[in-house]
Amino acid sequence: xxxxxxxxxxxxxxxxxxxxxxxxxxxxxxxxxxxxxxxxxxxxxxxxxxxxxxxxxxxxxxxxxxxxxxxxxxxxxxxxxxxxxxxxxxxxxxxxxxxxxxxxxxxxxxxxxxxxxxxxxxxxxxxxxxxxxxxxxxxxxx
Amino acid sequence: xxxxxxxxxxxxxxxxxxxxxxxxxxxxxxxxxxxxxxxxxxxxxxxxxxxxxxxxxxxxxxxxxxxxxxxxxxxxxxxxxxxxxxxxxxxxxxxxxxxxxxxxxxxxxxxxxxxxxxxxxxxxxxxxxxxxxxxxxxxxxxxxxxxxxxxxxxxxxxxxxxxxxxxxxxxxxxxxxxxxxxxxxxxxxxxxxxxxxxxxxxxxxxxxxxxxxxxxxxxxxxxxxxxxxxxxxxxxxxxxxxxxxxxxxxxxxxxxxxxxxxxxxxxxxxxxxxxxxxxxxxxxxxxxxxxxxxxxxxxx
Numbered sequence: 093x094x095x096x097x098x099x100x101x102x103x104x105x106x107x108x109x110x111x112x113x114x115x116x117x118x119x120x121x122x123x124x125x126x127x128x129x130x131x132x133x134x135x136x137x138x139x140x141x142x143x144x145x146x147x148x149x150x151x152x153x154x155x156x157x158x159x160x161x162x163x164x165x166x167x168x169x170x171x172x173x174x175x176x177x178x179x180x181x182x183x184x185x186x187x188x189x190x191x192x193x194x195x196x197x198x199x200x201x202x203x204x205x206x207x208x209x210x211x212x213x214x215x216x217x218x219x220x221x222x223x224x225x226x227x228x229x230x231x232x233x234x
Numbered sequence: 235x236x237x238x239x240x241x242x243x244x245x246x247x248x249x250x251x252x253x254x255x256x257x258x259x260x261x262x263x264x265x266x267x268x269x270x271x272x273x274x275x276x277x278x279x280x281x282x283x284x285x286x287x288x289x290x291x292x293x294x295x296x297x298x299x300x301x302x303x304x305x306x307x308x309x310x311x312x313x314x315x316x317x318x319x320x321x322x323x324x325x326x327x328x329x330x331x332x333x334x335x336x337x338x339x340x341x342x343x344x345x346x347x348x349x350x351x352x353x354x355x356x357x358x359x360x361x362x363x364x365x366x367x368x369x370x371x372x373x374x375x376x377x378x379x380x381x382x383x384x385x386x387x388x389x390x391x392x393x394x395x396x397x398x399x400x401x402x403x404x405x406x407x408x409x410x411x412x413x414x415x416x417x418x419x420x421x422x423x424x425x426x427x428x429x430x431x432x433x434x435x436x437x438x439x440x441x442x443x444x445x446x447x448x449x450x451x452x453x454x455x456x457x458x459x460x461x462x463x464x465x466x467x468x469x470x471x472x473x474x475x476x477x478x479x480x481x482x483x484x485x486x487x488x489x490x491x492x493x494x495x496x497x498x499x500x501x502x503x504x505x506x507x508x509x510x511x512x513x514x515x516x517x518x519x520x521x522x523x524x525x526x527x528x529x530x531x532x533x534x
Contacts, residue, residue, distance in 0.1 A: 173278055
């Protein structure tokens with residue numbers, strides 16, 4: 093299992109805030125999810141729906157010639173928790189080598205200490221996104 | 235004494251017009267003593283992105299559900315929760331939320347297990363308030379802690395358990411899930427995660443009346459005439475009916491429970507909160523697949 097500098101940064105950030113502010117931190121992350129680039133905004137059919145999420149979340153993965161992963165995720169503003177999860181994965185995995193993404197620790201979210209705050213049911217959406225990112229990377233590896 | 239009821243021609247033909255308020259009425263009554271606005275959403279962070287001024291947050295999952303058992307919190311836990319939120323037994327609670335008020339009606343149903351008397355639903359929910367361009371704030375209200383009494387939870391009148399359902403075949407039962415969940419084609423509602431049911435289909439003899447039939451496009455409730463057609467004429471429910479409603483985990487069926495109880499005035503309506511995630515995983519209970527309700531099973 094591997095980790096990334098982005099993931100480590102997120103884990104430290106969650107570790108530094110007290111329990112009662114962890115959800116606020118997730119909200120801040122949700123506000124920083126980058127918009128989709130124009131080429132995907134106009135082509136929603138290229139994006140894969142994450143069915144594990146309770147809200148319409150879509151993702152797309154690109155790999156360059158060096159198998160470096162580009163991740164695009166979108167989630168509605170009315171679903172900030174899901175959007176926050178999308179943002180965490182984007183920061184943790186974007187621009188990482190494909191091997192690193194494939195071996196990325198599936199228990200990443202457990203290290204954030206928010207499972208009880210958010211409820212395990214809601215955590216499942218994040219696992220679904222991660223699973224689909226890995227699958228797309230595998231399919232697209234050169 | 236409870237807060238004055240909204241006088242609104244849109245509501246006057248419902249059996250209990252006092253259980254509804256409009257967004258306009260909420261806007262005109264903000265901050266009044268004795269009236270507590272409460273937001274209950276599917277998404278735990280949505281309240282933090284902005285809510286109606288003065289609204290208190292309640293989370294159906296982390297606060298109303300028991301942390302370990304598949305059940306709700308008990309009387310002393312509820313007393314502690316509502317006291318900490320500054321709510322008194324005499325307060326009028328106005329609930330609203332995302333997703334067509336699913337979770338608002340779910341919270342209302344849970345509060346009713348504890349007999350909180352005056353609870354109203356904001357017709358159209360959060361989305362209608364937002365669509366109308368009304369203000370939201372991120373300010374969390376500071377309310378003084380109250381002393382909400384410990385009331386024993388009463389599961390006997392509006393909550394059904396699996397054994398109640400087993401004894402209910404052939405009596406009015408409504409499956410409020412989407413058609414694909416009812417037929418068994420899908421184990422969970424379109425676009426939602428599978429929350430653990432291992433079989434698809436519906437409870438024998440249950441009729442399919444998706445919850446969404448009760449609402450207009452703007453998520454407000456349909457007129458009494460439309461609701462009478464859907465539930466009394468088409469689904470054959472009458473005031474004498476003993477009705478059980480269920481869905482996946484009891485949230486959408488809370489919505490239907492509200493419609494049947496407060497808008498149509500059916501006296502005996504129970505919500506089976508175990509719903510499909512319990513029934514569809516239970517060993518040796520009968521299941522029907524397809525579009526027909528199915529016959530009363532023999533030997534159960």
